[in-house]
Amino acid sequence: MWHKGGCHCGRVRFEVEAPEVLAVSECNCSICSKTGYLHLIVPKSRFRLISGQDDLVTYTFDTHEAKHLFCRTCGIKSFYIPRSHPDGYSVNARCLDEGTVTGMDIEPFDGKHWEANIHRLTPLANP
Numbered sequence: 828m829w830h831k832g833g834c835h836c837g838r839v840r841f842e843v844e845a846p847e848v849l850a851v852s853e854c855n856c857s858i859c860s861k862t863g864y865l866h867l868i869v870p871k872s873r874f875r876l877i878s879g880q881d882d883l884v885t886y887t888f889d890t891h892e893a894k895h896l897f898c899r900t901c902g903i904k905s906f907y908i909p910r911s912h913p914d915g916y917s918v919n920a921r922c923l924d925e926g927t928v929t930g931m932d933i934e935p936f937d938g939k940h941w942e943a944n945i946h947r948l949t950p951l952a953n954p
Contacts, residue, residue, distance in 0.1 A: 831877075832923040834898035834905050839879030841906060843869055843918050848930040851920045856938030858888075858895070862904060865920040865933065874906070874916045911945055 828847060833840040845867060852866040853859075859866075879898065886895040892910035897903065905922035909915070920931060937943075 828927060830923045830927045832905060832918065834879070834882075834901050834903035834922065836898060836901035836903075838882040838900050839898045839903075839905055840877040841918070842875045842877060843867065843906075843916075843923070844873035845869060847928065848932065849920055849928055850932045850934065852934050852936040854936045854938035859938060862919075863921065864904070864917075865931070866909070866936075867918040867920045867923075868909065868912050868915055869918065870915045874918070 829842050829844050831840070831842050849867050852868070854864065854866060858864070882899050883896045884899045886897060887893065890910060892913065894908040895904055896907045898905070903922065904919065906916050906918045909917040911917075920928070
């Protein structure tokens with residue numbers, strides 16, 4: 828099914844195709860733990876940016892492989908291109924609109940030790 832979501836101010840809006848019960852990862856790395864991000868990783872074919880392309884700003888750090896996309900108005904990162912899945916998107920499940928998600932299976936991920944644990948992530952989970 829297609830879920831809708833977006834940033835806090837509503838300028839950035841998107842749709843993502845995923846099951847009603849989501850399999851998400853909760854990472855403890857420096858950026859995810861500070862923002863409370865819940866990763867719903869999907870292939871590019873299951874993600875559509877509806878509005879707000881010009882409202883997005885990109886932030887990178889460390890390896891500069893991940894492209895963290897923030898709304899320039901409200902500062903919310905509702906999705907980004909992760910270094911673990913550069914051919915897909917990681918959507919923040921907390922940025923999905925109410926009404927279509929019936930549950931979440933949350934799997935902890937030790938992102939503080941990313942290189943040692945990346946093999947534990949399912950390739951393009953929720954395909």
